[in-house]
Amino acid sequence: xxxxxxxxxxxxxxxxxxxxxxxxxxxxxxxxxxxxxxxxxxxxxxxxxxxxxxxxxxxxxxxxxxxxxxxxxxxxxxxxxxxxxxxxxxxxxxxxxxxxxxxxxxxxxxxxxxxxxxxxxxxxxxxxxxxxxxxxxxxxxxxxxxxxxxxxxxxxxxxxxxxxxxxxxxxxxxxxxxxxxxxxxxxxxxxxxxxxxxxxxxxxxxxxxxxxxxxxxxxxxxxxxxxxxxxxxxxxxxxxxxxxxxxxxxxxxxxxxxxxxxxxxxxxxxxxxxxxxxxxxxxxxxxxxxxxxxxxxxxxxxxxxxxxxxxxxxxxxxxxxxxxxxxxxxxxxxx
Amino acid sequence: xxxxxxxxxxxxxxxxxxxxxxxxxxxxxxxxxxxxxxxxxxxxxxxxxxxxxxxxxxxxxxxxxxxxxxxxxxxxxxxxxxxxxxxxxxxxxxxxxxxxxxxxxxxxxxxxxxxxxxxxxxxxxxxxxxxxxxxxxxxxxxxxxxxxxxxxxxxxxxxxxxxxxxxxxxxxxxxxxxxxxxxxxxxxxxxxxxxxxxxxxxxxxxxxxxxxxxxxxxxx
Numbered sequence: 001x002x003x004x005x006x007x008x009x010x011x012x013x014x015x016x017x018x019x020x021x022x023x024x025x026x027x028x029x030x031x032x033x034x035x036x037x038x039x040x041x042x043x044x045x046x047x048x049x050x051x052x053x054x055x056x057x058x059x060x061x062x063x064x065x066x067x068x069x070x071x072x073x074x075x076x077x078x079x080x081x082x083x084x085x086x087x088x089x090x091x092x093x094x095x096x097x098x099x100x101x102x103x104x105x106x107x108x109x110x111x112x113x114x115x116x117x118x119x120x121x122x123x124x125x126x127x128x129x130x131x132x133x134x135x136x137x138x139x140x141x142x143x144x145x146x147x148x149x150x151x152x153x154x155x156x157x158x159x160x161x162x163x164x165x166x167x168x169x170x171x172x173x174x175x176x177x178x179x180x181x182x183x184x185x186x187x188x189x190x191x192x193x194x195x196x197x198x199x200x201x202x203x204x205x206x207x208x209x210x211x212x213x214x215x216x217x218x219x220x221x222x223x224x225x226x227x228x229x230x231x232x233x234x235x236x237x238x239x240x241x242x243x244x245x246x247x248x249x250x251x252x253x254x255x256x257x258x259x260x261x262x263x264x265x266x267x268x269x270x271x272x273x274x275x276x277x278x279x280x281x282x283x284x285x286x287x288x289x290x291x292x293x294x295x296x297x298x299x300x301x302x303x304x305x306x307x308x309x310x311x312x313x314x315x316x317x318x319x320x321x322x323x324x325x326x327x328x329x330x331x332x333x334x335x
Numbered sequence: 336x337x338x339x340x341x342x343x344x345x346x347x348x349x350x351x352x353x354x355x356x357x358x359x360x361x362x363x364x365x366x367x368x369x370x371x372x373x374x375x376x377x378x379x380x381x382x383x384x385x386x387x388x389x390x391x392x393x394x395x396x397x398x399x400x401x402x403x404x405x406x407x408x409x410x411x412x413x414x415x416x417x418x419x420x421x422x423x424x425x426x427x428x429x430x431x432x433x434x435x436x437x438x439x440x441x442x443x444x445x446x447x448x449x450x451x452x453x454x455x456x457x458x459x460x461x462x463x464x465x466x467x468x469x470x471x472x473x474x475x476x477x478x479x480x481x482x483x484x485x486x487x488x489x490x491x492x493x494x495x496x497x498x499x500x501x502x503x504x505x506x507x508x509x510x511x512x513x514x515x516x517x518x519x520x521x522x523x524x525x526x527x528x529x530x531x532x533x534x535x536x537x538x539x540x541x542x543x544x545x546x547x548x549x550x551x552x553x554x555x
Contacts, residue, residue, distance in 0.1 A: 080353050081353070093342075112344045112346075113344070114342040114343060114344050115342070116339070116340070116341075116342055118340065125340070125342065126342075127342040127344065128344075129344050134344050134345075135349075138345060138346070138349035139349075141351075142351070143351035143352065143353075143357060144351075144352070144353070144354070144355050144357055145353060145355075146353040147353055148350070148351040148352060148353040149345055149349065149350070149351070150345070150350060151341065151343045151345055152343060152344040152345040152349075153341070153342060153343065153344065154342065154344070157340055157342045160340050161339070161340035161341060164339075164340050196340060330339070330340060330341045331341065333339060333341070334339045334341035
């Protein structure tokens with residue numbers, strides 16, 4: 001049993017978090033700030049509330065642009081603790097040869113960094129966030145009011161953390177390659193025995209697909225999602241040149257796992273995709289001769305409270321809550 | 336087993352409690368309030384103590400001022416008590432007074448012509464025992480509640496029938512007219528004798544004494 005000194009009990013009055021809200025800051029979604037509240041009870045993880053909150057969620061891009069704003073969340077989202085996942089173009093997540101993430105992406109900017117060994121004989125995974133952005137985010141939720149921040153994560157790490165604890169990976173016996181599709185990038189992660197053994201980031205995201213459809217089909221970017229959903233138009237010729245390099249990377253990653261780790265990957269998961277799933281899957285099957293499985297972030301979670309009956313638009317846009325949910329779940333699993 | 340991917344960039348000093356009661360504020364605040372409370376309590380205590388000392392000094396001065404008058408009152412009370420005791424004692428004496436006048440006024444008619452009284456007196460009571468030296472206050476009068484009283488009559492009878500004359504007088508003293516005063520009258524042994532001191536001419540004279548025990552004198 002760990003010994004806790006009296007001083008520690010006063011200066012660190014935080015016990016294991018069992019009720020956490022995950023918030024994705026800087027997602028830039030028109031719906032609002034993704035928020036998911038999870039609670040761990042008797043070993044089970046429950047979904048308490050989920051939705052998009054009407055909050056100013058833009059991350060400052062320079063130290064001078066940091067305004068002193070504080071957030072007040074709606075009652076169903078007022079968990080005691082909050083896990084903030086920050087999406088920032090300055091943030092990074094990568095395997096670090098240095099061991100503890102001492103490398104910085106930009107020497108001109110002070111970075112806050114954390115690193116962790118995710119698997120034996122693999123370089124540690126390092127995350128970094130500009131100091132001004134981290135400090136700004138830490139002040140969003142003031143003291144004395146629910147919630148207060150207990151975790152600050154890089155968005156991609158949060159999304160991966162959520163998947164690592166998901167029932168989908170458990171069903172695959174811990175051996176899988178997962179894609180995390182974001183607006184401007186896609187993260188590729190390979191898992192062996194439930195441990196992250198490989199992580200890469202590709203500069204291809206949903207915004208690139210939308211931009212290609214918009215430019216090649218001559219429609220507004222806002223209508224690109226309807227083209228991806230519509231069965232009348234086949235956007236495969238447009239999106240294939242964009243997705244093919246990504247799928248090629250997946251193929252290389254699977255080959256790497258087979259050669260290096262003696263692990264035959266048969267499960268390929270995609271997270272965070274709201275539209276165009278069938279086109280992604282069809283193309284994937286043609287190139288990789290494997291099936292692609294689309295994950296819902298709420299899969300395997302028991303629902304309680306407000307989450308028992310979520311609004312239809314929230315259910316439909318659930319993949320966009322992947323990062324917020326992942327941030328909360330990572331904290332719960334780490335507690 | 337999953338390896339955690341929790342890469343937490345939050346610093347320890349950025350972790351706050353969501354409880355409105357914040358230990359890092361409340362503990363110093365409560366400490367400060369406790370110290371302030373103790374200070375106020377100590378000040379109040381000091382002030383009360385100072386007040387009490389001041390009042391004690393005032394009262395002591397007042398007592399010092401009143402002491403002569405008090406001593407005077409006490410001495411007057413003691414004197415008053417003494418006088419009252421003396422008055423009570425005098426009252427006892429007054430109440431215990433035995434009136435011999437009326438009885439003695441009737442006595443000549445029972446005295447035969449041959450008898451001459453040479454002495455008629457009420458002997459003083461026996462002396463009181465010495466007062467207890469342990470007593471601080473000396474008694475003002477007799478401490479006994481009753482006192483025996485007697486009447487002594489002495490005389491001479493000058494005729495040949497002097498014996499009868501003395502007996503006649505003794506019987507008279509035993510009559511009811513005297514019993515309210517004289518309880519018992521008798522001639523002590525040897526108190527009936529010839530008067531040899533006056534020479535042969537007075538050999539026919541007889542000297543006698545009669546002792547009468549009177550009612551007790553009660554000091555109540």
